[in-house]
Amino acid sequence: MRDIAIVTDSTSDLPDEFIKANDIQIIPLQVNCSNKTYKDKIEITYEEIYVNLDKEIPTTSLPFAEDIIDVFERLKANNIKNVVGLFLSSNLSGTYNLISQIAKDYLEYMNIKLIDTKTISMGIGHAVIQAANAVKLDKSFDEVVDIAVNTVKNTRTFFMLDTLTYLIKGGRIGKVSGVVGNILNIKPIIGVDEIDTGQYYTIKKVRGRNIALKTLNEIVQKLIDKKKECVVAIADAIAKDDRDKVYDMIKSNNNNIKDFIKTSVTPVIAVHTGPGLVGISIYCKEGLDDLRAY
Known part of the structure; x- marks a missing residue:
């Protein structure tokens, strides 16, 4: 196996078992509460955040520079x-830019x-998984990079929120839209x-949670129609029952799904979505349509 390390941030929502089995290096973002700053998913869970939501809605921030340096120093050693x-969108967070600056010191x-x-x-997460699989197959560095980039291009991610309240408080959506x-x-x-x-954009607005769950399934069906060997990941935030409902709907209508991944969102994401989120991310090597057309 070649000496290729895969690094990502905590918002990739990868299952813990996969992270350990593939030695994925995770750089945690931060969750800021009034009494303390916590490392995402390491020192706090989304359950702990939601228990105290009536008292406080935390904020989030970039990884500590020390945590980024620690990862690169460990790899160097x-x-x-x-x-x-592979990192969170630079239009949703400054994480990629911060890590890029620090990484320059290790290029030699x-x-x-x-x-x-x-x-x-x-x-x-899909791109991390495909990159890690390529490393196991003894692919070259350039091949691993190409596989990761192509996986990102061939992945679509979308989610349902139970309420717009937390996106409004995080400044990510207009207040008028939220009130209505x-x-x-x-x-x-x-x-x-x-x-x-x-960036985020609205695909649809539907009335009622059950209709929203069915709509998630309908979008999946349209995306993967006539595709082969797609991988579907389903994530939740205190909504495992609804996550499983969507899983059952998708599975009952498809024989062309190679694998399912069930996971839960990281606390940093949970702060901005609130409880009740059900999210889907689909990877298909053949490519997928642009969701903005739906």
């Missing part, structure tokens, strides 16, 4: 010569390719523009 990094020791995925959650949506029980289906801006 282990004589790793090649690093592929290793080849480093950092990728702004223009996405979030398992949109990043909450009054009318509107559930937004939000996509991530992986093709262009790397």
Whole structure:
């Protein structure tokens, strides 16, 4: 096996078992509460955040520079010569830019390719998984990078929110839209523009949670129609029952799905979405349509 390390940030929402089995290096973002700053997913869980939501809505921030340096120092000490990094959209966070600046100090020791995925959650996770699989197959550094980049291009990520409240408080959506949506029980289906801006956009707005869950399934069906061997990841934030409902709907209508991944969102994502999120990320090697057309 070649000396290629895969690095990502905590918002990739990868299952813990995969991270350990493939020695994926994780750089945690931060969750800021009034009493303390916590390392995402390491020192705090989304359950702990939601228990105290009536008292406090935390904020989030970039990784500590020390945590980024620690990862590169560890790789240097282990004589790793090649690093592929996949990170949260630079239009959603400054994480990619910060890591890029620090990585410059290590270019004399290793080849480093950092990728702004223009996405979030398992949109990043799919690319990490495919890159790690390529390393196991003894692919070259350039081949691993190409596989990671192509995976990002062939992945679509979208999610349903139970309420717009937390996106409003995080300054990511207009307040008028939020007030109307909450009054009318509107559930937004939000996509991530992986093709262009790397920002959130609204795919649909539907009334009622059950209809929103069915809409997630309908979008999946349209995306993977006549495709082969797609991988579907489903994530939740305190919504495992609904996550499983969507999983059952998707599975009952498809025989062309190679694998399913069930996971939960990281606390940093949970702060901005609130409880009740159900999200889907689909990777298909053949490519997928632009969700902005839906």
